[in-house]
Amino acid sequence: MQLHNTATGRKDPFEPRDPQRVTMYVCGPTVYSYAHIGNYRPPVVFDVLARLLRRRYPNVVYVRNITDIDDKINAAAAREGVEIGVITSRYAAAFHEGLAALGVAPTDHEPRVTEHIPPIISMIERLIASGHAYAAEGHVLFQVSTYPGYGELSHRDTREMLAGARVEVAPYKKEPGDFVLWKPSTPDLPGWDSPWGRGRPGWHIECSAMAEALLGETIDIHGGGHDLVFPHHENERAQSTCAHGGKVFARFWLHNGFVTMNSEKMAKSVGNVLLVKDLLQHAPGEAIRLGLLTGHYRQPLDWNDETIADARRKLDRLYGALRDAGEVAPSDAKAPAAFIAALEDDLNTPAALAEMFELAKALNKADDAGDKAQLAAQLRDAGSLLGLLQQPPQDWFAQHVGDSGVPAAAEIEALIAERAAAKKAKDFKRADGIRDGLKARGVLIEDSVQGTRWRYVSD
RNA sequence: GGCUCGGUGGCAGAGUGGUUAUGCAGGGGACUGCAAAUCCCCGUACGUCGGUUCAAUUCCGGCCCGAGCCUCCA
Numbered sequence: 001m002q003l004h005n006t007a008t009g010r011k012d013p014f015e016p017r018d019p020q021r022v023t024m025y026v027c028g029p030t031v032y033s034y035a036h037i038g039n040y041r042p043p044v045v046f047d048v049l050a051r052l053l054r055r056r057y058p059n060v061v062y063v064r065n066i067t068d069i070d071d072k073i074n075a076a077a078a079r080e081g082v083e084i085g086v087i088t089s090r091y092a093a094a095f096h097e098g099l100a101a102l103g104v105a106p107t108d109h110e111p112r113v114t115e116h117i118p119p120i121i122s123m124i125e126r127l128i129a130s131g132h133a134y135a136a137e138g139h140v141l142f143q144v145s146t147y148p149g150y151g152e153l154s155h156r157d158t159r160e161m162l163a164g165a166r167v168e169v170a171p172y173k174k175e176p177g178d179f180v181l182w183k184p185s186t187p188d189l190p191g192w193d194s195p196w197g198r199g200r201p202g203w204h205i206e207c208s209a210m211a212e213a214l215l216g217e218t219i220d221i222h223g224g225g226h227d228l229v230f231p232h233h234e235n236e237r238a239q240s241t242c243a244h245g246g247k248v249f250a251r252f253w254l255h256n257g258f259v260t261m262n263s264e265k266m267a268k269s270v271g272n273v274l275l276v277k278d279l280l281q282h283a284p285g286e287a288i289r290l291g292l293l294t295g296h297y298r299q300p301l302d303w304n305d306e307t308i309a310d311a312r313r314k315l316d317r318l319y320g321a322l323r324d325a326g327e328v329a330p331s332d333a334k335a336p337a338a339f340i341a342a343l344e345d346d347l348n349t350p351a352a353l354a355e356m357f358e359l360a361k362a363l364n365k366a367d368d369a370g371d372k373a374q375l376a377a378q379l380r381d382a383g384s385l386l387g388l389l390q391q392p393p394q395d396w397f398a399q400h401v402g403d404s405g406v407p408a409a410a411e412i413e414a415l416i417a418e419r420a421a422a423k424k425a426k427d428f429k430r431a432d433g434i435r436d437g438l439k440a441r442g443v444l445i446e447d448s449v450q451g452t453r454w455r456y457v458s459d
Numbered sequence: 460g461g462c463u464c465g466g467u468g469g470c471a472g473a474g475u476g477g478u479u480a481u482g483c484a485g486g487g488g489a490c491u492g493c494a495a496a497u498c499c500c501c502g503u504a505c506g507u508c509g510g511u512u513c514a515a516u517u518c519c520g521g522c523c524c525g526a527g528c529c530u531c532c533a
Contacts, residue, residue, distance in 0.1 A: 039533050155462060179530060203531045225533030300526055310471060314482060350473045354481035364497055428492060446495045
């Protein structure tokens with residue numbers, strides 16, 4: 001297996017440090033509002049990677065955190081006049097609903113920052129003791145100049161960066177590039193007692209401490225959105241490496257590209273945020289998931305109306321092949337080698353999907369029952385790695401998302417029976433009238449050798 | 460300005476030093492009462508200018524265009 005490593009800037013062969021325990025940490029959301037489609041790209045991408053790793057290694061420990069203490073959370077809580085727990089549990093629950101809708105399997109651990117304050121304090125103490133951090137005016141700061149490797153992950157020259165720093169430098173910083181590990185809380189803000197007074201952790205130290213607590217000092221894979229490379233992951237790397245006496249923190253750094261809308265970054269300030277909870281009102285979660293996997297994870301993904309429509313049609317074709325195979329004998333055939341090879345080449349999901357369409361075509365052409373059984377099993381197994389095609393085909397075609405107006409199944413069945421009678425009586429005008437009527441109401445009729453079947457069509 | 464990554468057929472989107480991506484849309488055909496679904500065939504795409512090479516969309520360089528990051532945004 002090959003994975004692109006941000007630290008080296010190329011695809012490197014991946015071998016776990018310990019094949020008996022493969023470790024992966026992915027930065028999760030800060031739960032202060034509803035998550036948009038871009039926020040779900042890392043969970044979906046790394047869900048696929050986790051599935052792939054689990055197939056190959058007996059024990060994969062996958063951690064994705066939830067950041068539940070943060071200035072934006074504090075602001076939201078203050079705005080609503082509630083405890084931060086009200087805010088964080090609301091949006092964490094919404095996030096989980098989105099994950100479930102997109103078929104994202106649960107991680108092995110989902111640590112929350114507020115439940116890991118002692119390990120965070122402990123790590124900060126160790127950084128101070130080893131001379132990498134210092135306390136000043138209630139803050140604790142990491143002294144970047146004590147870590148020569150700083151900048152290696154993001155390929156930045158620290159001196160130039162510091163020279164070009166455009167942010168006002170806080171007076172308590174020894175050097176402009178130093179970043180905060182702990183900051184003081186005023187009485188009206190959430191805080192925890194610490195050796196440096198009542199306060200709260202900085203953002204970067206959370207992930208370092210939770211990764212250490214759950215996965216140890218060196219992890220195999222660290223993932224997240226491309227925007228986290230700097231400063232978040234650069235800082236994490238500095239903290240963890242220094243706290244662990246120079247041991248490698250993450251052996252592989254993986255970063256997914258952004259989701260854009262009309263080639264623009266999705267951001268509140270731009271006003272082009274597409275929330276998944278809204279999207280789910282119009283499209284099946286499985287189609288959204290496929291939409292997120294149609295491009296390679298490192299490429300930017302431009303999201304538009306066609307993305308979803310396209311994904312739905314693709315699923316129509318794949319599920320259609322499974323449906324037309326009919327009842328086939330169970331087979332334990334696995335995904336073909338070319339499909340696995342595509343995924344093992346830095347998670348090339350577009351190439352892997354192309355293999356699935358080849359399987360679908362072969363399945364559509366197959367006559368022999370044994371061949372059908374095997375091809376259907378292969379297609380399903382391939383789907384299981386991408387988190388697709390796991391429901392009965394009938395269910396896929398019978399679902400209708402959101403809106404009103406579409407006829408209920410019972411009514412459709414009755415009209416189909418009526419049409420069948422008309423067809424038998426050679427009254428094709430009436431039969432076609434029923435079909436056209438249903439089509440106008442969003443139901444497509446198909447006659448097949450197994451009888452007439454129907455499905456809801458989008459738009 | 461620095462760093463990272465891109466510009467592929469109508470759209471989406473892989474890949475490759477000389478040979479089919481794949482899906483959708485479109486054209487033709489088979490099947491069908493007519494459709495739909497399915498199958499077969501088709502259009503000969505690689506930003507631009509140079510260089511390397513017997514041969515470049517694929518390697519190298521310049522240029523143009525685009526996205527992201529540059530202290531708390533997935």
